Amino acid sequence: MNNIDPALIKKIVEEIYKRLESCNDEIPVGVSNRHIHISREDLDVLFGKGYELTKLNDLKQPGQYSAKETVKIIGPKGEFDKVRILGPVRNQTQLELALTDGFKLGVTPEIRESGKLDGSAGIIIEGPKGRVKKDYGAIAALRHIHMPPSFAEEHGIKDKDFVDVVCEGIRKTIFSNVLVRVSDQFVLEMHVDTDEANASGLKTGDTVKIIKSKE
Amino acid sequence: MNNIDPALIKKIVEEIYKRLESCNDEIPVGVSNRHIHISREDLDVLFGKGYELTKLNDLKQPGQYSAKETVKIIGPKGEFDKVRILGPVRNQTQLELALTDGFKLGVTPEIRESGKLDGSAGIIIEGPKGRVKKDYGAIAALRHIHMPPSFAEEHGIKDKDFVDVVCEGIRKTIFSNVLVRVSDQFVLEMHVDTDEANASGLKTGDTVKIIKSKE
Numbered sequence: 001m002n003n004i005d006p007a008l009i010k011k012i013v014e015e016i017y018k019r020l021e022s023c024n025d026e027i028p029v030g031v032s033n034r035h036i037h038i039s040r041e042d043l044d045v046l047f048g049k050g051y052e053l054t055k056l057n058d059l060k061q062p063g064q065y066s067a068k069e070t071v072k073i074i075g076p077k078g079e080f081d082k083v084r085i086l087g088p089v090r091n092q093t094q095l096e097l098a099l100t101d102g103f104k105l106g107v108t109p110e111i112r113e114s115g116k117l118d119g120s121a122g123i124i125i126e127g128p129k130g131r132v133k134k135d136y137g138a139i140a141a142l143r144h145i146h147m148p149p150s151f152a153e154e155h156g157i158k159d160k161d162f163v164d165v166v167c168e169g170i171r172k173t174i175f176s177n178v179l180v181r182v183s184d185q186f187v188l189e190m191h192v193d194t195d196e197a198n199a200s201g202l203k204t205g206d207t208v209k210i211i212k213s214k215e
Numbered sequence: 216m217n218n219i220d221p222a223l224i225k226k227i228v229e230e231i232y233k234r235l236e237s238c239n240d241e242i243p244v245g246v247s248n249r250h251i252h253i254s255r256e257d258l259d260v261l262f263g264k265g266y267e268l269t270k271l272n273d274l275k276q277p278g279q280y281s282a283k284e285t286v287k288i289i290g291p292k293g294e295f296d297k298v299r300i301l302g303p304v305r306n307q308t309q310l311e312l313a314l315t316d317g318f319k320l321g322v323t324p325e326i327r328e329s330g331k332l333d334g335s336a337g338i339i340i341e342g343p344k345g346r347v348k349k350d351y352g353a354i355a356a357l358r359h360i361h362m363p364p365s366f367a368e369e370h371g372i373k374d375k376d377f378v379d380v381v382c383e384g385i386r387k388t389i390f391s392n393v394l395v396r397v398s399d400q401f402v403l404e405m406h407v408d409t410d411e412a413n414a415s416g417l418k419t420g421d422t423v424k425i426i427k428s429k430e
Contacts, residue, residue, distance in 0.1 A: 004219050004221060004224055006219060009219055009224075098315075098413060099413035100313075100315050100409060100410065100413050111385050111386060111416070142385075143386075170326050170357075170392060171326060171358075171390075171392065172390075172391035172392050173388060173389065173390055173391060173414075174388065174389035174391070175386075175387075175388055176387035176388060176389070177385060177386065177387050192414075193414075194315060194410075195315065195409075195410050195413035195414045196414040198313060198314035198315050198410035198414070199388075199407075199408075199410045199411040199413070199414035199415065200414065201326070
């Protein structure tokens with residue numbers, strides 16, 4: 001134990017300090033209840049040709065909003081009457097559920113990044129003007145952080161990195177495998193679903209910290 | 216940086232090895248769906264004087280079992296038709312919910328250790344022979360590990376310690392503040408509720424590891 005290389009120790013200490021520094025910034029949390037993004041084509045069937053969504057509230061991410069419109073979601077074992085549509089319309093219809101919701105509906109949503117829907121669970125959607133049977137599109141969203149480039153650069157994080165995030169409290173939890181998406185269109189915010197929020201005691205507006213980033 | 220004390224480094228390395236060693240043992244997980252423990256007095260009202268629960272299945276913890284009998288749970292906003300009773304009868308009636316269940320019922324179960332019910336949420340229970348209105352008794356169980364003394368000693372853990380537990384997978388999660396209860400009546404098992412299981416991807420029979428213990 002007498003041949004310690006001081007240069008190595010210095011490097012380790014520097015690394016520790018670097019990581020401690022990157023702990024300093026708090027990330028606000030948004031808890032996502034079950035919701036749906038709708039394609040133009042499906043909106044036409046559900047609400048009528050050319051129907052336009054009505055904005056209820058702006059979401060934190062620029063351009064995103066909750067719509068006044070809701071749809072019924074029907075699964076093999078159960079249904080949800082009023083699932084909120086988030087606008088604007090997207091290329092693909094995507095239903096985001098907590099796994100707990102999946103048990104009620106009788107579907108098993110896979111844990112997926114937004115937009116990666118191939119082979120995901122199917123579902124029936126009912127609107128005031130019609131029904132759509134989707135062969136895929138129901139997922140449990142992979143927990144993720146929307147991050148502006150300034151924050152990412154400061155913390156040595158790149159788009160599509162995965163990070164570990166700690167939330168304090170009686171149900172203190174460290175979430176690993178949190179996907180980071182970096183864009184100048186984003187406001188800093190971590191999205192978790194209701195299962196993750198309830199398991200860790202998180203509420204919308206709470207903050208968490210990144211404790212480790214890895215590629 | 217040239218005055219590193221080799222004895223200190225040795226101590227740190229030994230501590231790291233000690234912690235690595237204590238990582239070796241896997242703890243089986245049991246996911247608790249919402250359920251209820253009933254007092255003799257309440258069972259009399261719900262099912263009739265002197266009624267005895269019928270065993271459906273033995274649970275992993277010795278002497279504990281799921282009963283054939285279920286009750287209806289009624290909250291201000293919603294209800295659950297068939298909530299399983301776990302036997303045998305206890306000193307106090309205790310309803311264990313996930314926070315997600317609380318939203319449906321319209322009650323806010325506090326996160327509590329089993330048996331610590333003072334000031335917890337109230338609830339109405341309905342059985343085939345009557346109704347009981349409880350002023351308290353609905354909790355979200357503090358996640359915990361049932362641990363036999365041999366495992367505890369081997370890992371330097373005492374009754375009522377709190378530990379950190381890691382579960383691997385796409386939703387890799389480290390749960391902090393996990394209560395340990397040590398007794399020679401216990402079989403090694405970690406209990407989490409459905410929110411915690413869904414947030415981390417855990418299923419009954421999966422295993423987790425303790426990565427840090429603290430008093």
